[in-house]
Amino acid sequence: xxxxxxxxxxxxxxxxxxxxxxxxxxxxxxxxxxxxxxxxxxxxxxxxxxxxxxxxxxxxxxxxxxxxxxxxxxxxxxxx
Amino acid sequence: xxxxxxxxxxxxxxxxxxxxxxxxxxxxxxxxxxxxxxxxxxxxxxxxxxxxxxxxxxxxxxxxxxxxxxxxxxxxxxxxxxxxxxxxxxxxxxxxxxxxxxxxxxxxxxxxxxxxxxxxxxxxxxxxxxxxxxxxxxxxxxxxxxxxxxxxxxxxxxxxxxxxxxxxxxxxxxxxxxxxxxxxxxxxxxxxxxxxxxxxxxxxxxxxxxxxxxxxxxxxxxxxxxxx
Numbered sequence: 001x002x003x004x005x006x007x008x009x010x011x012x013x014x015x016x017x018x019x020x021x022x023x024x025x026x027x028x029x030x031x032x033x034x035x036x037x038x039x040x041x042x043x044x045x046x047x048x049x050x051x052x053x054x055x056x057x058x059x060x061x062x063x064x065x066x067x068x069x070x071x072x073x074x075x076x077x078x079x080x
Numbered sequence: 081x082x083x084x085x086x087x088x089x090x091x092x093x094x095x096x097x098x099x100x101x102x103x104x105x106x107x108x109x110x111x112x113x114x115x116x117x118x119x120x121x122x123x124x125x126x127x128x129x130x131x132x133x134x135x136x137x138x139x140x141x142x143x144x145x146x147x148x149x150x151x152x153x154x155x156x157x158x159x160x161x162x163x164x165x166x167x168x169x170x171x172x173x174x175x176x177x178x179x180x181x182x183x184x185x186x187x188x189x190x191x192x193x194x195x196x197x198x199x200x201x202x203x204x205x206x207x208x209x210x211x212x213x214x215x216x217x218x219x220x221x222x223x224x225x226x227x228x229x230x231x232x233x234x235x236x237x238x239x240x241x242x243x244x245x246x247x248x249x250x251x252x253x254x255x256x257x258x259x260x261x262x263x264x265x266x267x268x269x270x271x272x273x274x275x276x277x278x279x280x281x282x283x284x285x286x287x288x289x290x291x292x293x294x295x296x297x298x299x300x301x302x303x304x305x306x307x308x
Contacts, residue, residue, distance in 0.1 A: 002184060009180070010238075011187045052233065055240035057262030062233075069230035073176060 007031035007044055007076040027076065041080050045071065125163045127153045132174045137212040141171065141220040168225045175228050178213060179235040182206055190242045196256065196304075199246040200268070200297045203239060207272070208289040215276045215288075240265035247304075256304040268300055 002011035005028035012018050012028050019025040019032035027038045030047070039047065045067055052063035071077040131152035135144045146167050150160040164170035189202030207214055221229050244261040251258050275296065279288045 002187070004180070009183065011184045051241070052237045054261055055237040055244065055265060056233070057260075057266060058233070066230045066233040066237075069227055070234040073231075 005031055007038060007071075007074060008048065009070065009074055031076075038076070041071070041077055044077070121163075124153070124155060124159070128155070128160060128163055128170070129174055129177055132170055133178070133213060136174065136216055137210075140216045142223055146170070168227075171224060172227050172231070175217065175231050178210060178217075179231055182210070182235055183238045185209070186239055186242050190246070194246060194249065196243070196246045196250050197297060197301055199243050200300065203243065204272075204289050204293045204297070207276070208287055208293070211276070211287055211289055215279055218273055218277050236265075236269060240269075243268065254306060256301075257306055259304065264304075267303075271296055271300065 002013040003026070004010070005012055005026070007027045008031050010017070010028045010030065015021045015023055017028055019027050019029050019038070020036040021029075022036075025032075025036075031039055031044060033039055033043075045064065048067035048070065049060060049064040052058055052066055053060055056063075058066070071080070128149060132144070132149045135148055135152055146160055147157050149170070150157045153160070160170075164173060185206045186203060189205060190199055193199055193202050217228075217232065221232060240261065243265055247256065247259070247261075247264055250256045275282050275288050275292055282288050283291045
């Protein structure tokens with residue numbers, strides 16, 4: 001049963017999908033900094049925006065708007 | 081005297097324990113009631129989402145109102161607004177639930193299929209399971225609240241990511257031509273969405289994906305495959 005990353009919504013099942021390969025963490029490896037701590041709002045917004053640009057070729061403005069909408073629905077960023 | 085005091089002590093003790101027992105019983109009953117209410121609330125919310133999903137799939141997003149959805153879910157119109165304060169909230173929640181399922185299904189299916197063709201088949205499997213809802217969503221997206229379009233963008237990025245991971249492996253192995261990830265995805269999704277949005281031009285009834293899916297994959301792969 002996959003759990004969803006609280007910061008980007010990615011389903012996580014295998015240990016390597018969790019931050020630092022640690023199943024007890026509730027965020028994924030893509031949302032972790034090199035030291036394993038979770039990225040902050042600004043970092044995640046930037047990386048998600050870049051992800052959307054890379055995957056669909058949108059303008060960075062359009063991609064950032066979509067990234068903000070996505071983040072607003074995730075537990076880690078609610079109310080931000 | 082001692083016996084009298086002891087009896088009094090026992091009375092106090094039993095009253096204390098009785099009260100504690102009563103208190104814990106009361107708490108337990110209260111907790112059970114609260115849990116039941118929460119479960120019931122969650123079930124009703126799920127029923128509303130399922131009903132909205134079914135009606136949107138059949139009739140599109142524009143022609144279905146909250147009265148229809150409440151009726152389908154077997155609740156009063158007023159009760160629907162205890163769960164979703166506006167129709168837009170409900171629409172966004174239905175799309176959000178759909179997006180979560182698509183992301184999870186694509187993720188799961190991608191695990192078992194590593195070739196580009198396999199991922200495209202997995203994508204079509206996901207679409208086929210939700211084909212009528214998805215086609216309606218594509219058609220009506222510009223009439224829906226802006227959040228709906230933004231959610232769709234995020235869903236598509238997740239799908240694109242999985243498709244490109246597979247494509248990258250095939251590019252490295254020299255099986256397909258090097259293509260940018262955004263254009264690779266936009267070419268695939270442009271083709272697929274055209275068939276879904278104009279479904280009545282491509283099938284008399286039933287599933288477009290079932291009727292044309294394999295042809296679309298064959299064609300797309302042919303465009304990309306390197307001749308050896």
